[in-house]
Amino acid sequence: MISCPGSTATRTHVAERGRTWLVRRAERLYGPQLGRLRHSELSWHISWRLLPWFIAAGFVFAAIAEFTGQPTSSRGPGLFSNLPLYITASLLTGLVLWSITLLWSFRRLLIFDRGLLYRYSQKHAARAILWEDIDAGTLRSVTASDGNDVDRFLKTRSPGDKTSLGVRGPNAVVFRATDSKLPLNPPASAGSGSGTSRFFTFATRENIEQLMGIIRNGLRQAGVADASIGPQTLPPIVLRSAMSLD
Numbered sequence: 001m002i003s004c005p006g007s008t009a010t011r012t013h014v015a016e017r018g019r020t021w022l023v024r025r026a027e028r029l030y031g032p033q034l035g036r037l038r039h040s041e042l043s044w045h046i047s048w049r050l051l052p053w054f055i056a057a058g059f060v061f062a063a064i065a066e067f068t069g070q071p072t073s074s075r076g077p078g079l080f081s082n083l084p085l086y087i088t089a090s091l092l093t094g095l096v097l098w099s100i101t102l103l104w105s106f107r108r109l110l111i112f113d114r115g116l117l118y119r120y121s122q123k124h125a126a127r128a129i130l131w132e133d134i135d136a137g138t139l140r141s142v143t144a145s146d147g148n149d150v151d152r153f154l155k156t157r158s159p160g161d162k163t164s165l166g167v168r169g170p171n172a173v174v175f176r177a178t179d180s181k182l183p184l185n186p187p188a189s190a191g192s193g194s195g196t197s198r199f200f201t202f203a204t205r206e207n208i209e210q211l212m213g214i215i216r217n218g219l220r221q222a223g224v225a226d227a228s229i230g231p232q233t234l235p236p237i238v239l240r241s242a243m244s245l246d
Contacts, residue, residue: 026110026120033184034128035113041211043166043204044106045149051098058094062086107167109202111214113221117182118165126182129200131222136229138176138199139219141212141236142243146170151203153239157246165202171236172203173211174245199245209234 019040027037066086110117115130144150149168156162163179166172179195202211212233219229237243 020108022121023108023110026117026126029123030112030117030120030126030128030182033182034115034117037110037112039111039211039214041109041111041202041204041206042106043109043169043202045167045169046105047098047101050101051094054098055091055094057097058092059090061093062090065089105167107165109165109211111211111218113218115218116165116215127179127195128182128184129177129179131218131224133178133180134215134219135176135197136219136224138174138245139215139230140174140232141208141234142172142174142239143236144170145238145240149203150239151201153242154199154201155242155244156199157244160198162199162201162245165200166204169204169206171206171208172201173208173215174199174201175215175230176200176245208236 023037023040031037063086107118110120112128115128115133117126117128119125119127142150142154144153147170150170150172151164151166151168154162154172154174176197176199178197179200181195204211216229216233220226
């Protein structure tokens, strides 16, 4: 059983605020192979800067509708005769278009007894990172000195050598590992990641001390000695410029 000292909620169950229907479905589908769900960590970023552009696009679409939807009769009302309706339709269209961006504005990382789970919203894309498949010596935490997205500082020789598990945030957990496609084959296998070894990052706005503690405990439960775990887990490394992970 994985536990985090000082957190009774983590020892017993995941906080209710993180138990969305997707999380409950992931528990039901992958719990038999990954064990009990111990914790979930949210990473999010809402693209407010895109909202004016989508509102502008809404006005464009509404204007096109005005020109293409006019009756052929000369008695029909003129263009933009109902200005309040035009403005309302434009704003609503822009908001609907902008709301689509919310689909990729939130990501949640799930921590089970046997490891981490991500991309679980789609069954065919779900991947697990077992504790045995994490290179404990590469585990570290970082934070951006300017409070912006820290992931932009984390560089690898090839873009394909790094996978971002979160959206963005000033704090991040970093490690090198091999992930596994679910369901695991064979189900009881351990330390047999089917993917390519690469770096994983999880950036978030939240304090990562609890998440790091849970990952360290998971590695210990998998038989990893404390001496093998990276010395830079806590406190986070403060980044002011690019850092190579390789």
